[in-house]
Amino acid sequence: MDYFPLFYQITNRPCLVVGGGEVAARKVTLLLKAGAKVTVVSPELGPTLAQWKAENKISHIADKFSPEQIEQQALIIACTDDEAINQQVHETAVKNNIPVNVVDNPKLCTFVVPSIIDRSPVVAAVSTGGASPVLARLIRARLETMIPAGYGKLASIAAAFRGKVKERFSNPADRRIFWEKILQGSIAEMVFSGHEKEAEQAIDKALIESDEVSMGEVYLVGAGPGDPDLLTFRALRLMQQADVIVNDRLVSKEIMELCRRDAEIIYVGKERDKHAVPQEDINQLLVRLAREGKRVCRLKGGDPFIFGRGGEEIDTLAEEGVQFQVVPAITAASGAASYAGIPLTHRDYSQAVVFVTGNRKDGTVNLNWDALAHENQTIVFYMGLMGLDVICQQMMAHGLSEKTPVALVQKATTPEQKVFIGDLATMPDIVKNSDIKPPTLIIVGEVVKLHEKLSWFQS
Ligand code: SAH
Numbered sequence: 014m015d016y017f018p019l020f021y022q023i024t025n026r027p028c029l030v031v032g033g034g035e036v037a038a039r040k041v042t043l044l045l046k047a048g049a050k051v052t053v054v055s056p057e058l059g060p061t062l063a064q065w066k067a068e069n070k071i072s073h074i075a076d077k078f079s080p081e082q083i084e085q086q087a088l089i090i091a092c093t094d095d096e097a098i099n100q101q102v103h104e105t106a107v108k109n110n111i112p113v114n115v116v117d118n119p120k121l122c123t124f125v126v127p128s129i130i131d132r133s134p135v136v137a138a139v140s141t142g143g144a145s146p147v148l149a150r151l152i153r154a155r156l157e158t159m160i161p162a163g164y165g166k167l168a169s170i171a172a173a174f175r176g177k178v179k180e181r182f183s184n185p186a187d188r189r190i191f192w193e194k195i196l197q198g199s200i201a202e203m204v205f206s207g208h209e210k211e212a213e214q215a216i217d218k219a220l221i222e223s224d225e226v227s228m229g230e231v232y233l234v235g236a237g238p239g240d241p242d243l244l245t246f247r248a249l250r251l252m253q254q255a256d257v258i259v260n261d262r263l264v265s266k267e268i269m270e271l272c273r274r275d276a277e278i279i280y281v282g283k284e285r286d287k288h289a290v291p292q293e294d295i296n297q298l299l300v301r302l303a304r305e306g307k308r309v310c311r312l313k314g315g316d317p318f319i320f321g322r323g324g325e326e327i328d329t330l331a332e333e334g335v336q337f338q339v340v341p342a343i344t345a346a347s348g349a350a351s352y353a354g355i356p357l358t359h360r361d362y363s364q365a366v367v368f369v370t371g372n373r374k375d376g377t378v379n380l381n382w383d384a385l386a387h388e389n390q391t392i393v394f395y396m397g398l399m400g401l402d403v404i405c406q407q408m409m410a411h412g413l414s415e416k417t418p419v420a421l422v423q424k425a426t427t428p429e430q431k432v433f434i435g436d437l438a439t440m441p442d443i444v445k446n447s448d449i450k451p452p453t454l455i456i457v458g459e460v461v462k463l464h465e466k467l468s469w470f471q472s
Contacts, residue, residue: 015142023087024048031078031102032092033058040090054078080105092116119143128153132164158246163205174216181220199230199336206338229303233323235316235342239265240426243343255310257302263314296329303335316344320370320395346393349425349454353432354468355461357391362459365390371397378403386411391458398453405437418461423453
């Protein structure tokens with residue numbers, strides 16, 4: 014280890030920054046965040062530092078660096094483009110035993126400034142010892158996705174309960190077990206989803222009846238249309254923390270591979286020639302697993318609240334008193350539209366967009382055609398392949414031109430995405446003569462014309 018990692022207290026202490034440009038401003042930002050009293054030495058200041066000077070956030074010595082400025086400083090950062098000055102700052106600091114960092118010059122540094130993930134009071138720092146700041150930044154970006162934004166709040170709540178928990182559990186091992194349950198279970202999730210008050214009440218309750226913490230919970234998570242890159246941070250985190258994953262057909266293999274390695278996987282989708290697990294059984298399964306104390310990730314394609322029957326699943330959970338949360342996601346219409354270069358609305362062509370299911374509960378395609386068949390609006394049919402003939406006929410019968418453009422997007426956002434373009438008159442035949450693989454989405458409206466110009470996804 015080339016450097017000793019530590020976090021340094023500089024609140025209300027003098028810190029010196031030599032240099033007045035934008036790099037200096039970035040360093041000053043960090044120092045101010047940590048509560049330092051910053052003095053900037055530079056004959057001139059860039060716009061950011063000049064503004065902070067005007068707002069009295071920093072002191073300014075409008076001169077060149079000279080050694081006596083170093084006295085009493087808690088730390089020094091130099092970022093001038095004059096090597097002789099950088100060298101002089103380094104030497105003076107070392108002589109006075111004051112930590113010094115010369116930006117982009119590891120040889121002149123007695124400390125390095127890490128890349129940080131700031132969830133104050135939680136701060137994670139990454140350093141490559143100056144070897145590659147870019148690599149440190151990439152590692153930081155990965156950690157950013159894994160450390161929820163709510164960790165700061167969680168830490169503050171933990172701090173507030175520290176005394177009470179110590180009083181309740183005199184044995185340190187019991188305390189540790191208690192905190193482990195709180196910090197990674199349903200109570201932590203309450204904090205992450207903005208329900209701090211409820212979390213505090215739950216901790217109080219758990220302190221009285223400590224089994225309460227072992228109750229499981231259900232995450233109803235949208236997995237997006239297929240491309241794993243389109244997952245949300247929260248979806249990924251919950252997929253990696255759940256004990257059980259309950260998934261269905263629409264969740265892609267690549268996304269399943271991102272789930273926790275040792276999680277139990279329960280597939281409830283339709284197998285070829287077989288039926289899917291009935292909805293009521295899925296609802297009951299989720300309740301049972303949560304009651305067993307498990308963290309259950311119910312993973313669904315697209316967004317759980319758009320033709321995903323998410324409402325029915327949480328209805329049962331709410332009735333049975335099981336803790337749950339819903340994680341929204343990119344719905345197939347958004348994914349298909351972006352990846353096929355078909356904006357769903359456009360000032361020149363479409364002022365409204367309607368999402369509709371082409372498949373009614375009883376298997377018919379019986380829609381309010383008068384409301385759907387309008388120019389200047391885009392209609393996206395989910396589950397519409399079976400009813401495509403009826404859809405095209407009815408849209409024409411209710412006033413749309415047979416030349417109204419139609420796109421069928423197969424397996425949107427996946428490597429097997431294909432876009433078929435036609436119009437209301439030709440689309441049924443195009444589909445009959447092609448080998449179409451589900452899932453598919455049908456987009457009707459003038460915006461489809463933009464596909465040729467705007468598509469960027471190779472298909
Ligand atoms: N909750 C999902 C929709 C579930 S309904 C969502 O928000 O996207 C299932 C229908 O969604 C499929 O029949 C198909 O019409 C559409 N669909 C889902 N994923 C798709 C994809 N990758 N490409 C095209 N259509 C998709």
